[in-house]
Amino acid sequence: MGRASKEQSELTAARILDVAINAFGSRGFTAVGLEDVAAAAEVTRGAVYHHFQSKSGLFRAVHAETQRRVGQAVDEATTGIDDPWEALEVGCHAFLRASVQTDRRQIMLIDAPAVLGWDVWRAQDADNSGRLLLAVLSELDDAGLLDVASVPAANALLTGAMNEAALWIAASETPAQSTDDAWRTLRKIVRSLRA
Template structure:
């Protein structure tokens, strides 16, 4: 019996939710497709019908994590009309969301290892760095920041925040470290302020 588009969508959605939970709790290397299938009440063949292999399933989960974080960053950034506050709100939102236990392993530990650096960087640029670059470009266009290269600034800030998230997740004092990183980010960014 053929499934409707809505049924197929619901199956994929459920499968991604279950897979995300497994990848979060166990890590990519310790997850078996059969475990996910059993919980989703699907055969291995049914899973492979929607996703080419385990890596393909992980890629879809990874992309969902990227989308969720990007949406959170956008929502938090827009809580202010001030462009500087938008930038800082967005940075804090990224640090907070990316360091949450249900995100950081998939995003910054297994993501680069499983997908390889080229795919990881392409996805990071598509979701995280695009909105960061747009904000920096907008601020530059309004004369709020001075830099010879928006691209360079974007890559440097993005890399610094990814590394900071890895550091933050190693500590039980997550909130305190997020605050420390934000103080550092504010000092760094102040060097680009067009006064």
């Protein structure tokens, strides 16, 4: 494949992915057909199959990109923060805010566990925001600033708490108030880990 053809192929795949993120995020996995994605991306259904092999393959890529964007939001929020405790708190708060956006909630927290399974979900989470959480917890532990029995256990528990908080916020009739409540409670949990 020539350079121009490869670039065009990559642009087509990116366009399909963007359209699919919007479709799956707004309507959910079961309500979206590959024909819908192809039409909105102005490509053939064959082009969608060429790049993603199947609807579940496309959704796997959508979930990976959504997880990447949440991880990017956490990374951007913590860039330039030298104090690891502040980075932990700011990162946890950024994760909550990024995860409860309607499209991300639908993809990451509602559809992905059912469509992809928990193993894939956990692996993609660990590659993104989970990697950042583990890094800051390890930094705190290495500096003797963390009072936990196990860094991996603390990582798993905080990850679970934040994902459950995101689901709770998403189901709330007052999401802004619920986000504030969840964050204030999560911050107390995080601060209780300080040595």
